[in-house]
Amino acid sequence: QVQLVESGGSTVQVGGSLRLSCAASGRNIWDYDMGWFRQALGKEREFVAALKWIGGRTLYADSVKGRFTISRDDAKNTVFLQMNNLNPGDTAVYSCAAKIPLDESINSNPDEYDYWGQGTQVTVSS
Numbered sequence: 001q002v003q004l005v006e007s008g009g010s011t012v013q014v015g016g017s018l019r020l021s022c023a024a025s026g027r028n029i030w031d032y033d034m035g036w037f038r039q040a041l042g043k044e045r046e047f048v049a050a051l052k053w054i055g056g057r058t059l060y061a062d063s064v065k066g067r068f069t070i071s072r073d074d075a076k077n078t079v080f081l082q083m084n085n086l087n088p089g090d091t092a093v094y095s096c097a098a099k100i101p102l103d104e105s106i107n108s109n110p111d112e113y114d115y116w117g118q119g120t121q122v123t124v125s126s
Contacts, residue, residue, distance in 0.1 A: 002027040002098050002115050009094060009120030012086055020081040022096030022117060029072065033099040034079045036070060037110050038092035047108040049081060059106045086124045093119040
């Protein structure tokens with residue numbers, strides 16, 4: 001199985017940018033569909049972005065579309081989440097997840113993901 005470790009979380013001002021990393025070990029990250037999710041204090045976990053294991057298809061939550069970009073570096077066995085124009089609503093613990101691909105769909109349901117990292121805190125201050 002794959003192990004995932006996130007990094008890059010920090011406190012940033014409104015309008016700032018951050019790049020989160022999700023480093024994989026144990027298996028090749030390109031064998032999995034990858035997703036980023038976030039959970040704000042007192043709220044349910046929500047989908048942020050996903051990347052299909054083959055073909056490069058992506059999916060974004062409406063709230064981050066045009067501001068966030070998910071990408072993968074196979075040489076580093078790492079998935080990234082570039083976050084621009086951050087606002088206080090983006091404050092949350094961000095987690096990456098890996099899903100064993102079973103079909104052609106790209107999935108935003110966290111219950112469908114098989115492996116999770118521990119999360120990294122992103123705080124956007126106004």
